[in-house]
Amino acid sequence: xxxxxxxxxxxxxAWPGNRVMYEFMAWLQASALGHAxxxxxxxxxxxxxxxxxxxxxxLFGAVLVLDLRLLGVWRNIAxxxxxxxxxxxxATGFLIALTSGVCLLATKATEYVxxxxxxxxxxxxxxxxxxxxALNFLSGWKARKTRxxxxxxRLQLSVAGGISLVCWLTAITAGRMIxxx
Ligand code: HEM
Numbered sequence: 001x002x003x004x005x006x007x008x009x010x011x012x013x014a015w016p017g018n019r020v021m022y023e024f025m026a027w028l029q030a031s032a033l034g035h036a037x038x039x040x041x042x043x044x045x046x047x048x049x050x051x052x053x054x055x056x057x058x059l060f061g062a063v064l065v066l067d068l069r070l071l072g073v074w075r076n077i078a079x080x081x082x083x084x085x086x087x088x089x090x091a092t093g094f095l096i097a098l099t100s101g102v103c104l105l106a107t108k109a110t111e112y113v114x115x116x117x118x119x120x121x122x123x124x125x126x127x128x129x130x131x132x133x134a135l136n137f138l139s140g141w142k143a144r145k146t147r148x149x150x151x152x153x154r155l156q157l158s159v160a161g162g163i164s165l166v167c168w169l170t171a172i173t174a175g176r177m178i179x180x181x
Contacts, residue, residue: 018113025109034106045107052100056172058093062086063168070161072154079157080145115181121174128167135160 028034037044066086069079105112112118135141138160140153149157 022113028106029109037107048100048103055093055096059090062090067161067165070157117174117177124167124170131163
């Protein structure tokens with residue numbers, strides 16, 4: 001396994017954001033959650049990591065199918081039919097990834113402060129969530145159960161599907177790379 005880089009106390013760096021970030025991570029690491037993650041047995045981290053992966057797999061598996069449909073694949077299947085199972089599976093997967101991810105982070109939070117992949121992963125997740133919000137405002141998405149969509153609406157949905165795929169693939173790639181920094 002690749003060696004993790006030596007921890008650099010970035011709190012002393014000139015940019016005030018680094019200090020805020022470091023202080024937040026130090027607080028998280030010293031929290032009851034951080035203690036529980038480190039002190040409740042040798043299998044805890046592994047099991048929580050497995051949970052994280054199951055959450056990520058559920059999220060991305062569902063998102064992949066939905067996004068490909070938004071991009072125009074499987075046009076013979078109604079968007080509403082594909083959205084019905086994929087949206088709740090993706091939402092549940094995200095909640096599992098979120099809760100298990102916070103536990104993983106709390107274990108050794110200060111070690112991640114200088115890790116560039118963290119600064120790619122979290123904005124990618126944020127953008128992915130903003131894209132979900134935007135999708136919910138699109139007339140094509142709102143009308144998916146009631147009528148045929150116009151070509152302009154289909155185009156808007158395919159843009160949202162493309163952005164979504166880029167965001168979640170970036171989050172997965174950066175998440176996987178964090179450990180190799
Ligand atoms: C939203 C809150 C999340 C937090 C706080 C979080 C945090 C973390 C942490 C701390 C790790 C361990 C890094 C390491 O030391 O190896 C990790 C791993 C990972 N995360 Fe997340 N994560 C979150 C959500 C997500 C999401 C939404 C995705 C994908 C869409 C994702 C994908 C991954 C992947 C692929 C790994 C690598 C796991 C492995 O290789 O064992 N994470 N995450």
